[in-house]
Amino acid sequence: MIHKKWMAIVAASFLLAACGEQTTTSSSTEKEAEPVEDNTAIEKQEETGSEKAKETEPEKTEEEKAVSEPRYQINSANWSVQPIADADEKVVLVTIDDAPDKHSMEMAETLKSQDIPAIFFVNGHFLDSDEKKQQLKEIHEMGFVIGNHTYSHQDLKSLTEEQQREEITKVNEMVEDITGEKPKFFRAPFGSNTDFSKQLVADEEMVLMNWTYGYDWEKQYQEAQALADIMVNTEYLNNGANLLMHDRDWTVEALPRIIQGLADKGYGFVDPKEIEGI
DSSP states (O other): OOOHHHHHHHHHHHHHHHHHHHHHHHHHHHHHHHHHHHHHHHHHHHHHHHHHHHHSSOOHHHHHSSSSSSSSSEETHHHHHHHEOOOSEEEEEEEEEEEESSSSHHHHHHHHHOOOEEEEOGGGOOOOSSSHHHHHHHHHTTOOEEOOSSSSOOOGGGOOOOOHHHHHHHHHHHHHHHHSSSSOOOOOOOGGOOHHHHHHHHHHHHOOOOBBBOOOOOOGSSHHHHHHHHHHHHHHTTEEEEEEEEEEEHHHHHHHHHHHHHHHHOOOEOOOOBBOOO
């Protein structure tokens, strides 16, 4: 009897020991699993929050994506474009005056088709109709820079200071109203500035600009072939040359040959948006 009782006690002890091990193991597993589940939840929350932040972050405009640091500057000694730091030296700047008269849209389309940047300098009196305003808006939306060439294209030296102010600031207001952007560059008609106009341009935070060379107003170059030839082969073509052209019948016809001739000589084309401002 004693022996049987002893055996029963031993068996019961083994059963209690086994139950204790199972309980301990189960408890340990649960405790290890809990932090893992919590970390996963936190990570998911962080990922969700990050994704939401990306979704709510406004996309940058094309202008904001543009190069923030200027790569070129205007040399007022000869009005050429000079590289800053390691920017390409063998470049020219394309500019078109008297826009948008008759051919500015076609000239813009020609340049755009070959990815050539340019400044279109505006005369305010051409913006006297909704059609012309729309043309200017389209030229701007094509990525071209719009410059100020005064309202009525008069020699500033023949005007009073108040008249000069009106000629310049009125165009700034018109262009900004049409494009949403105030002109960054100013070119006086005939390259004729006064001390007053220079100061006003500085006050308006614009870059004063003339040109290195241009020929399309001279009688012997009012023909496409002659103009294309002189624009590409003139002795004044050099690194950084600031090229002046106008909205003219013969210029729009010559433009593709001018661009091709310059490219054949190894010249690149400066983006005006990369020129240092005030």
